[in-house]
Amino acid sequence: MAKFSVSLKARLILEDRGRILLLKQTKPNGGNYSLVGGTIERREYAVESLIRESFEEAGIELTPADLTLVHVLHKRYKKAHRIVLYFRAHHYEGEPESKERKKFENVEWHPYDSLPHNLTLTVRHVLKAYNRGRLYSEMEK
Numbered sequence: 001m002a003k004f005s006v007s008l009k010a011r012l013i014l015e016d017r018g019r020i021l022l023l024k025q026t027k028p029n030g031g032n033y034s035l036v037g038g039t040i041e042r043r044e045y046a047v048e049s050l051i052r053e054s055f056e057e058a059g060i061e062l063t064p065a066d067l068t069l070v071h072v073l074h075k076r077y078k079k080a081h082r083i084v085l086y087f088r089a090h091h092y093e094g095e096p097e098s099k100e101r102k103k104f105e106n107v108e109w110h111p112y113d114s115l116p117h118n119l120t121l122t123v124r125h126v127l128k129a130y131n132r133g134r135l136y137s138e139m140e141k
Contacts, residue, residue: 004079004080004081005079005080005081006080006081006082006083007039007080007081007082007083008039008040008046008082008083008084008085009037009038009039009040009082009083009084009085010037010038010040010046010047010049010050010053010084010085010086010087011035011036011037011050011084011085011086011087011126012035012036012037012050012053012054012062012067012086012087012088012089013035013070013071013086013087013088013089013127013130014036014054014060014088014089014090014092014096015088015089015090016090016109018111018112018113019109019110019111019112020109020110020112020115020127021035021036021058021060021096021107021108021109022034022035022107022108022109022110022115022116022119022123023035023036023057023058023098023104023106023107024098024104024105024106024107024108025103025104025105026101026102026103026104026105029103029104030120031118032118032119032120033108033110033115033116033118033119033120033123034119034120034123035086035123036050036053036054036057036058036060037049037050037053037054037057038053038057046085046087047064047067047087050062050067050087051063051064051067054092055094055099056099056100057098057099057100057103057104058096058097058098058099058107059094059095059096059097059099059107060092060093060094060096061092061093061094062089062091062092062093066089066090066091066092067087067088067089068087068088068089069085069086069087070086070087070088070130070135071085071086071126071129071130071134071135071136071137072084072085072086072135072136072137073086073122073125073126073129073136073137073138073139074136074137074138074139075122075138075139075140075141076138076139076140076141077141084122084126086126086130088130096109112127112131115127122139125137125139
């Protein structure tokens with residue numbers, strides 16, 4: 001059987017009054033909108049990773065009690081698989097701001113009913129599944 005790599009990531013669906021927090025990538029990084037989050041490091045659990053990434057990327061502070069697992073995405077590439085755990089939060093501390101200016105030019109709130117046209121395809125797919133109440137979805141890359 002052929003071997004393949006698997007990466008594990010955690011992403012944040014931060015909601016406030018019918019809006020979702022999105023990161024606007026810089027042009028060299030695609031220029032699209034995405035969610036806060038990143039790769040779960042070797043010695044981290046998913047919640048711990050997401051708490052760290054949320055502060056590093058957007059300056060927001062979360063606790064484990066703030067986070068609820070709401071979706072799992074299995075994304076398959078030619079030679080690899082990616083599992084992404086999406087956690088929802090309604091409560092946070094701090095004022096959202098872009099703290100990694102080389103990667104993200106801005107942090108913005110967007111209403112669910114008027115998401116930006118250049119939202120990444122993956123985030124669009126996940127939000128659609130999440131809003132339909134689906135805990136799991138798959139994507140081919």
